[in-house]
Amino acid sequence: MTSLELRNVSKGFKSGKVLDDVSLSVTAGEIVVVFGPSGTGKTVLLRMIAGVHYPDTGTIAIDGEDVTEASPEARGVGMAFQNFALFPHFSTFENIASPLEARETPASKVKEQVGAIARMLKIDHVLGHAPRELSNGQKQRTALARALVAQPKVLLLDDPLRNVDAKLRYEMRMELPRLLRTFNAAVIYVTQDYKEAMALGDRIAVLRNGRIEQWAMPTTVYREPVSIEVARLFGDPTINLLPCKLEMNGAGGQVTVFGRRVPISGAYAHAVGRDLVAGLRPEHVVVTETEAPDAMQFDLDAVMPVNVRSVLYLRGAAGEELLATVSESESARFGRGQRKVWVRFAPGDLLLFDAASGQRIAPQVH
Amino acid sequence: MNQISTFERIVRGLLIALVLLFFLFPIFWILLMSFQTNEQILRIPPSLFFEPTLQNYVALLTGRLQTAAGNLDIAFMRNLGNSLLLSTSSVLLALALGVPAAYAFARYKFRLGESIAFTLLSFRFAPPLLVLLPLSLFFRQLHLTDTYIGLIWVYQLICLPLILWIVRGYFEDISPDIEHAYRISGHGWWKTFRKIAIPLARPGIAAAGLLAFIFAWNNFIFALILASASKQPVTVGALAFVTASGIQYGQIAAAIVLSVTPTLLLALYAQRYLVEGLSLGAVKG
Numbered sequence: 001m002t003s004l005e006l007r008n009v010s011k012g013f014k015s016g017k018v019l020d021d022v023s024l025s026v027t028a029g030e031i032v033v034v035f036g037p038s039g040t041g042k043t044v045l046l047r048m049i050a051g052v053h054y055p056d057t058g059t060i061a062i063d064g065e066d067v068t069e070a071s072p073e074a075r076g077v078g079m080a081f082q083n084f085a086l087f088p089h090f091s092t093f094e095n096i097a098s099p100l101e102a103r104e105t106p107a108s109k110v111k112e113q114v115g116a117i118a119r120m121l122k123i124d125h126v127l128g129h130a131p132r133e134l135s136n137g138q139k140q141r142t143a144l145a146r147a148l149v150a151q152p153k154v155l156l157l158d159d160p161l162r163n164v165d166a167k168l169r170y171e172m173r174m175e176l177p178r179l180l181r182t183f184n185a186a187v188i189y190v191t192q193d194y195k196e197a198m199a200l201g202d203r204i205a206v207l208r209n210g211r212i213e214q215w216a217m218p219t220t221v222y223r224e225p226v227s228i229e230v231a232r233l234f235g236d237p238t239i240n241l242l243p244c245k246l247e248m249n250g251a252g253g254q255v256t257v258f259g260r261r262v263p264i265s266g267a268y269a270h271a272v273g274r275d276l277v278a279g280l281r282p283e284h285v286v287v288t289e290t291e292a293p294d295a296m297q298f299d300l301d302a303v304m305p306v307n308v309r310s311v312l313y314l315r316g317a318a319g320e321e322l323l324a325t326v327s328e329s330e331s332a333r334f335g336r337g338q339r340k341v342w343v344r345f346a347p348g349d350l351l352l353f354d355a356a357s358g359q360r361i362a363p364q365v366h
Numbered sequence: 367m368n369q370i371s372t373f374e375r376i377v378r379g380l381l382i383a384l385v386l387l388f389f390l391f392p393i394f395w396i397l398l399m400s401f402q403t404n405e406q407i408l409r410i411p412p413s414l415f416f417e418p419t420l421q422n423y424v425a426l427l428t429g430r431l432q433t434a435a436g437n438l439d440i441a442f443m444r445n446l447g448n449s450l451l452l453s454t455s456s457v458l459l460a461l462a463l464g465v466p467a468a469y470a471f472a473r474y475k476f477r478l479g480e481s482i483a484f485t486l487l488s489f490r491f492a493p494p495l496l497v498l499l500p501l502s503l504f505f506r507q508l509h510l511t512d513t514y515i516g517l518i519w520v521y522q523l524i525c526l527p528l529i530l531w532i533v534r535g536y537f538e539d540i541s542p543d544i545e546h547a548y549r550i551s552g553h554g555w556w557k558t559f560r561k562i563a564i565p566l567a568r569p570g571i572a573a574a575g576l577l578a579f580i581f582a583w584n585n586f587i588f589a590l591i592l593a594s595a596s597k598q599p600v601t602v603g604a605l606a607f608v609t610a611s612g613i614q615y616g617q618i619a620a621a622i623v624l625s626v627t628p629t630l631l632l633a634l635y636a637q638r639y640l641v642e643g644l645s646l647g648a649v650k651g
Contacts, residue, residue, distance in 0.1 A: 052546045072549040079550045085543035089565050102552030146551070 002064070003028045003186035004049065004154045009058030011044055018044050020210040022058070026186040028153070031177065033201030033218075034190045037233060040207045042190040043082070046156045049188065050079050062154055073102065078147035078185070079156040082163065084139045086131040092118075092142050093127040099150035117145045120179065137168045148183060155185040161196065173199045194234045198222065206230050224351075228358040231279050231351060237311050237323045240280040243355060246272050255350070258296050258316045262347045267363030275355035284349040285324035287312055288342045289333060295342035298322065302337045310334075314343060399619035407615045422620035431609075431617065441595060442621055445603030450628060452589070452599055453582040456518050457575055460525035465571060468530050469563055472537035486530055489523045494587045497523070502591055512594045520588050525578035532577070536570025537563060572639035576632060583629055600625040 004026040011019040018041040026032045034042050047053045049060060051072035059068045067075050078099070086095050093114055100110045118124040121141040126134060134142065140160055147155060161169045177200055180187050189200055197204050198218045206214040206221060214226045225231035231239045244255040246268060253264045257278055288295065298314040305311075310331035314322040322343065326334070334341070352361045370378075399407050401418040425431050426442045470476075471483050501520065502511070510516030540563065548558045564571070586601040593602075604621055607614040 047546075050546070050550050052550070071555075072546065073552045073554055075550075076552065077550060079547070081543050081547060083541065083543055085541060085547040087544060087548065087562060098548065098553070099551040146547070150552070 002026070003062065004188070005061045006045075006049070007059045007061075009045075009048065009055045009060065011041070011048060011053060011055050018210050019048075019055075022207075022210075022212055024188075024205060024212070024215075026154075026188060028186050029181065029184045030202045031180060031187040031189055031200055033197040033204045034188060034207055035194065035197040035201075035204050035221075035234070036192065036207035038192055041210045042192075042207055043158055045207070046079070046158050046188060046190055049154065050077055050156055051075050075154075076150070076152055077154040077156055078150060078152035080140075080143045080147040080158065080160045082159040084131075084143040084163070086139060086142055086146075088131050090131075091127065092123065092129050092131065092134065092138075095131065095142055096127075096145045096149050098146060099152075103150060113149055114145075117149050121145050136164050140164050140168075140172075151183060152185055155180070155183065155187045157187065157189045159190050159192070161191070161193075169196075176200060194236060197234075206233070208233075224360065224362070225279075226360055228277060228279070228353045228360075231353070231360075235281060237282050237306075237325065239351075240282065240285070240322050241353075242278045242280065242320070244276050244278045246274070246276055246352070248272055255352075257350075258320060258322075259318060260296055262350070264347050264350065264352075265363055267365055268352060268361060270364055271352065271354070271361045276361070277353045277355050279351035279353060280322075280345060280349060282311065282323040282325045283309070284345050285314075285322065286344050287314070287324050287326060287334070288344075289339075291342050292344060295344040298341055298343045300334060300337045300339050300341045303331055303334050305331065312341075313337070314341070396619045396622050399615060400623045402616055402619075404612070404614060404616050407619075422616040423624075425617055426620055426624065431614065440603075440606050440617075442600070442603055442606070442617075442624075444596070445598055445600045446625060448597055448603075449583060449599035449601070449625065451514065452517055452521060453579050455514075456521035456525050456582045457529075457579045459518060460522055460529050460578055461571065461575055463522075464526050464529035464574075465533055465564070465567075466559075468533035469537050469559065471530070472534045473542065483530065483534070486527045490527050494523075498587065498591050505592055511592060512597055514597060517589060517593055517597065520592060521582050521585065523588075524581045524585060528578045528581065529571075529574040532574035533567060533570050536567040540566045569639055572636045576636045579632060580629055583625075 002025050004024075006022060006024040009019060009022045010017065022045065024032065024034075034045060036042055044053060048055050051067070051070060051074075055068065059066055061067065062075060062077070087098065090098070096114045096118065097110050100113060105113070114127070115124060118127055121144060123138055123141045123145065126138055131139060131142070140163070144157075144160060147157070161172055164172070173196055189196075191197055191200075201218050204214070204216060204218050204221050205212045206226075208229055214221055214230050216224075221230065221234055225234055228241065232241070242257045244257050246253050246255050246264070248254075248266075248269060249263070252266045253268050253272070254261045255264055255276065255278055256262070287298075287300075291297075296316070298316055301313040301315055303310055303312055305328065306325075308328055309325040310328060312324040312326060312331075312334065314324060316322060324343070353359065354361055398414070398416075400422055401420070402416055403419055403421065406413075406416050426440070429440055429443060430437055431440050471479060505511045505516055508516075510519070544566070545558050545562050548562050549555070553561070583599075584601060585599070589598050590602050595603075600621065604618060604625075607618045607621065
């Protein structure tokens with residue numbers, strides 16, 4: 001059942017339009033990630049659902065009831081803010097209890113429910129503390145507990161892991177989906193970290209310039225991004241983008257990248273003659289020290305270890321730059337770089353985009 | 367790093383002592399004067415050693431001043447009462463009006479908002495004497511001359527802009543998200559204002575209230591022109607000590623000591639709110 005539905009919502013401020021014709025629906029128990037670079041209206045979107053801002057046009061419905069004009073306290077949503085927004089003059093307990101208190105829950109039940117959620121989030125030992133005495137991780141959990149305690153039908157999480165340290169962020173990324181499942185709320189989770197989006201989202205709405213550019217499952221957004229921009233935003237290190245032209249060669253086609261002709265599926269025939277950009281994810285680039293069939297020679301400029309994978313900075317014969325990632329164990333073989341290596345990739349991994357519109361060209365199967 | 371040399375410590379102590387002497391000695395001298403007779407005060411050279419007398423305080427409290435030229439009635443205690451009444455009610459009224467207004471100016475953008483706020487501030491630019499002539503004419507027509515209500519109204523010229531602008535700054539410093547979070551929790555606008563905005567701005571409200579009280583207490587010219595003896599505060603009442611038989615320095619000193627006391631007590635009381643940490647650790651950073 002659809003718990004939250006936004007229909008054709010637009011919102012502008014004095015500085016211009018922030019959201020343009022956004023439609024979204026979230027069912028109970030589903031986590032929808034709103035992903036996008038900063039300044040694309042993600043936070044404004046959440047605030048409109050919470051009732052802090054009102055849309056210029058369009059409607060918002062919670063549980064089938066139109067709340068477009070309703071005030072924040074009448075909506076019964078839970079929200080965790082990026083900056084935590086704890087009440088500094090309340091204790092942790094009072095902070096978490098505030099939604100229950102507003103619903104006039106009897107004191108004994110308040111105590112019980114706050115205790116339960118605090119135990120779940122491992123902050124039961126700091127319930128008596130003031131927010132300023134908490135670590136950032138505890139503040140973030142307190143904010144989360146406050147959003148969850150009244151078991152809202154709609155839960156809004158505004159980049160809640162933004163201001164916590166990397167280790168905790170990693171832990172929470174694992175823990176959150178499990179925690180959220182137990183509450184069966186319709187969750188909107190805002191982030192600009194694609195890994196978080198992949199880890200948490202059942203569906204992802206990629207928001208760019210106030211519009212939803214893609215609305216799909218995480219793997220779809222990753223494998224079949226609708227445009228160059230989505231492909232660039234979604235993935236780290238950034239996707240390699242190589243200008244190219246498509247020619248037909250009998251039944252199949254071919255594109256020229258790095259001065260080499262690469263055969264490509266005939267299903268792209270409809271894009272012949274257009275200026276294209278080929279996208280190649282760094283992890284699809286295979287780098288070897290020895291020559292292999294179809295491999296091209298590149299200079300390895302630098303090796304940078306990032307988490308479990310290392311990023312290789314490569315330069316082609318004509319000076320083209322190429323990023324590749326290899327596993328940590330493999331990266332040991334490349335030392336610190338500064339050597340010649342051989343590079344190949346599977347042509348099927350190439351994503352083709354129209355250079356002018358930036359839109360992805362999907363293969364046409366007849 | 368934190369080591370301070372002995373020399374530095376001595377110099378620092380000396381300088382602090384100098385500053386304290388400069389600011390506190392006059393007050394100390396007035397305290398001494400309040401326990402002396404006029405003759406002792408005017409003695410040359412002045413002396414730190416004298417037989418203390420309570421005569422000045424007795425004269426003020428009983429309202430009878432005995433001078434060489436005879437007995438004189440003074441209304442000092444009434445003046446003190448007037449000062450308390452006028453300052454307290456002016457500040458309370460200004461807080462009741464100014465705090466919600468400051469909140470509105472801090473949180474909402476509305477048409478002419480900035481102009482209205484600035485106009486209120488501009489009351490503080492105008493020399494009081496310039497405003498007083500038209501004001502006294504209006505007051506006569508409105509039958510507000512020589513009434514407490516009229517004076518309290520005029521005192522809003524002093525208190526309201528002060529409270530409005532100081533408290534507004536404090537409200538602006540509170541992250542709106544804290545209030546949003548409280549509303550989203552399910553609390554109404556009015557409760558959010560009472561439970562979140564006001565407590566978080568309390569240091570500012572205390573500071574502004576104290577300042578407004580001091581300004582109101584020290585005001586002289588409004589009451590001098592707009593009220594008669596029975597409604598006048600101590601600042602105007604002190605003029606009575608300039609008598610035909612000379613200036614009553616002893617009583618003036620005692621009057622000063624008595625009239626400083628309420629403000630001093632208020633400042634001591636408000637101090638703990640002034641230093642109360644504001645929204646520390648509530649939001650990141």
